[in-house]
Amino acid sequence: MPAHSTETLEQDKGAQRAPRPAPAKLELAGIGKEFRTKRTVTQALSGIDLTIGDGEFVSLIGRSGCGKTTLLRMLAGLLSPSSGQILVEGRSLWNGAKVDSSVVSQLGVVFQEANLFPWYSVADNISLPLRLRGDGKEERRERAHELAELVGLKGFENSYPRELSGGMRQRVAIARALSIRPKLLLMDEPFGALDALTRERMNLELQRIALATNATVVFVTHDITEAVFLGDRVVHLTPRPGRIRQVRSIDFDRPRSIDVQTEPAFGAIVRDLRHALDEEG
Amino acid sequence: MNRERSKRLLPWISTPLILIAFFVAWDLFVRINDVSELVLPPPLTVFESLVEVVTEASTWEHALVTATETIGGFLIALVSGVAVGVVLGKVAWLENSLRPLIVASQVVPKVALIPLFVIWFGFGMTSKVIMSAMLAFFPIMLNVQLGVRSVEAGQREVMRSLNASRWQTFLHLELKSTMPYVFAGLEVGIVFAIIGTIVGEYLGGSEGLGYLVVRTLNELDAPALFAVIILLSVLGLLLYFVVHGLKRFFIPWHESVYGQQDVNR
Ligand SMILES: Nc1ncnc2c1ncn2[C@@H]1O[C@H](COP(=O)(O)OP(=O)(O)OP(=O)(O)O)[C@@H](O)[C@H]1O
Ligand SMILES: [Mg+2]
Numbered sequence: 001m002p003a004h005s006t007e008t009l010e011q012d013k014g015a016q017r018a019p020r021p022a023p024a025k026l027e028l029a030g031i032g033k034e035f036r037t038k039r040t041v042t043q044a045l046s047g048i049d050l051t052i053g054d055g056e057f058v059s060l061i062g063r064s065g066c067g068k069t070t071l072l073r074m075l076a077g078l079l080s081p082s083s084g085q086i087l088v089e090g091r092s093l094w095n096g097a098k099v100d101s102s103v104v105s106q107l108g109v110v111f112q113e114a115n116l117f118p119w120y121s122v123a124d125n126i127s128l129p130l131r132l133r134g135d136g137k138e139e140r141r142e143r144a145h146e147l148a149e150l151v152g153l154k155g156f157e158n159s160y161p162r163e164l165s166g167g168m169r170q171r172v173a174i175a176r177a178l179s180i181r182p183k184l185l186l187m188d189e190p191f192g193a194l195d196a197l198t199r200e201r202m203n204l205e206l207q208r209i210a211l212a213t214n215a216t217v218v219f220v221t222h223d224i225t226e227a228v229f230l231g232d233r234v235v236h237l238t239p240r241p242g243r244i245r246q247v248r249s250i251d252f253d254r255p256r257s258i259d260v261q262t263e264p265a266f267g268a269i270v271r272d273l274r275h276a277l278d279e280e281g
Numbered sequence: 282m283n284r285e286r287s288k289r290l291l292p293w294i295s296t297p298l299i300l301i302a303f304f305v306a307w308d309l310f311v312r313i314n315d316v317s318e319l320v321l322p323p324p325l326t327v328f329e330s331l332v333e334v335v336t337e338a339s340t341w342e343h344a345l346v347t348a349t350e351t352i353g354g355f356l357i358a359l360v361s362g363v364a365v366g367v368v369l370g371k372v373a374w375l376e377n378s379l380r381p382l383i384v385a386s387q388v389v390p391k392v393a394l395i396p397l398f399v400i401w402f403g404f405g406m407t408s409k410v411i412m413s414a415m416l417a418f419f420p421i422m423l424n425v426q427l428g429v430r431s432v433e434a435g436q437r438e439v440m441r442s443l444n445a446s447r448w449q450t451f452l453h454l455e456l457k458s459t460m461p462y463v464f465a466g467l468e469v470g471i472v473f474a475i476i477g478t479i480v481g482e483y484l485g486g487s488e489g490l491g492y493l494v495v496r497t498l499n500e501l502d503a504p505a506l507f508a509v510i511i512l513l514s515v516l517g518l519l520l521y522f523v524v525h526g527l528k529r530f531f532i533p534w535h536e537s538v539y540g541q542q543d544v545n546r
Contacts (some may be wrong), residue, residue: 109442115435119457
């Protein structure tokens with residue numbers, strides 16, 4: 001039986017879960033980031049305090065250039081913060097400019113660009129994380145197959161990235177991030193390149209996977225509707241320097257169906273957030 | 282469907298046609314202008330001479346010498362070029378401090394050094410192997426250096442976010458993304474290696490197809506000269522296609538390979 005359907009079974013359990021469980025998965029305390037170049041100093045982020053619970057889904061919105069990617073990269077262990085601390089399950093991710101690699105190993109990251117390896121087929125790209133940690137060939141093949149189906153790329157397992165469209169590549173990148181069943185999933189505008197219908201389907205899939213695996217997700221998006229639909233909370237960042245302007249709790253029951261978007265309460269939240277973004281000018 | 286097929290067949294038809302046209306034009310030119318055989322022999326005479334040259338056993342010994350020198354020099358250039366290219370590509374300060382020297386040694390007409398090599402290493406194969414290695418070294422080394430640097434930052438971040446070890450990053454990312462550059466260098470390098478060998482043979486020694494060129498010239502045997510040049514071209518083509526075949530085998534995913542397939546289709 002494919003693991004896929006066990007995930008579906010677990011989904012019901014997830015549905016009864018409180019929207020914001022108690023134990024902190026991620027703690028950001030006073031995070032700031034400065035970029036120094038020869039001529040300028042850019043204060044990209046300043047004084048970010050945020051606690052994210054285990055299994056929580058946090059959407060991150062804000063104008064272009066407000067520091068969303070920067071924040072995500074620090075969480076992913078790719079960029080050290082200039083100030084403040086990041087705790088993953090109480091353990092410090094950064095020791096100065098060095099990253100604690102044992103913390104990184106349970107992480108799934110989807111970047112703004114797909115960043116696939118053109119020399120590997122779709123299946124090999126998807127299962128690369130498994131290969132790196134030493135899983136067997138048969139296991140990798142099966143998991144890649146399962147994930148290709150999940151992201152709607154069944155039949156493309158043996159294709160090469162150059163034969164895929166931009167949106168398909170991004171879906172391969174998502175499958176790659178999911179391959180190790182990460183407990184912490186960091187996604188930077190993963191669905192930006194997808195058409196509206198595929199995007200909707202991917203939103204539902206992501207919600208299902210997050211519930212089924214009880215993964216904690218930090219999800220960056222430009223799309224306010226998407227942020228509200230997916231998030232347990234929506235964090236709104238303002239630019240120069242990037243600060244948290246507001247954190248909005250979204251309390252619709254899970255799993256949410258697409259119909260939730262037509263509810264008046266949903267529309268009100270989206271409108272509110274849009275106004276707040278507009279005010280930045 | 283039909284159009285695709287005719288597109289693929291086109292080079293197989295057009296190439297012989299162009300060659301035939303070329304030989305006909307050559308023949309007509311010689312006949313009409315009544316060119317002396319010493320200057321430009323007619324194609325048929327060259328062909329007869331070619332048959333003669335090919336059937337002579339010593340020709341093959343000469344060809345073997347040239348091939349050995351070229352391949353030897355090329356392999357030396359391959360190993361040293363990749364090694365030096367990787368080091369210089371990775372260690373920025375070393376590259377910076379050596380750059381003036383590298384540029385200078387590229388500008389120096391290396392062919393001018395052959396007489397020196399003859400003095401140092403004699404008239405045998407060694408001086409030619411060194412010459413061909415030296416010429417092939419630079420394009421390979423420079424391409425590898427470029428390749429090592431060109432690993433995409435985003436792909437590096439993927440490996441880092443996956444907690445990959447240095448060795449894994451090398452194996453799955455750096456090696457793979459440098460390969461196209463290595464092969465671009467090798468394709469230029471093999472051509473340079475042949476040039477190095479032949480020029481080396483022109484200037485010193487008594488072996489190799491390059492030497493045969495000089496000898497037939499001294500004997501004022503123009504048809505034989507042409508025949509040897511044809512043999513040299515065939516040798517060059519063969520070596521080039523070996524390298525090209527290796528490239529198609531090792532990096533079928535690269536656009537320089539699959540792009541070509543699209544064109545041929
Ligand atoms: N490596 C860097 N060096 C200098 N400045 C940088 C660097 N990376 C980001 N910045 C600056 O930090 C700020 C935040 O950038 P970031 O990429 O995090 O924005 P973003 O919110 O992800 O934008 P977008 O929505 O367009 O992706 C920008 O002003 C940018 O110019
Ligand atoms: Mg960004």
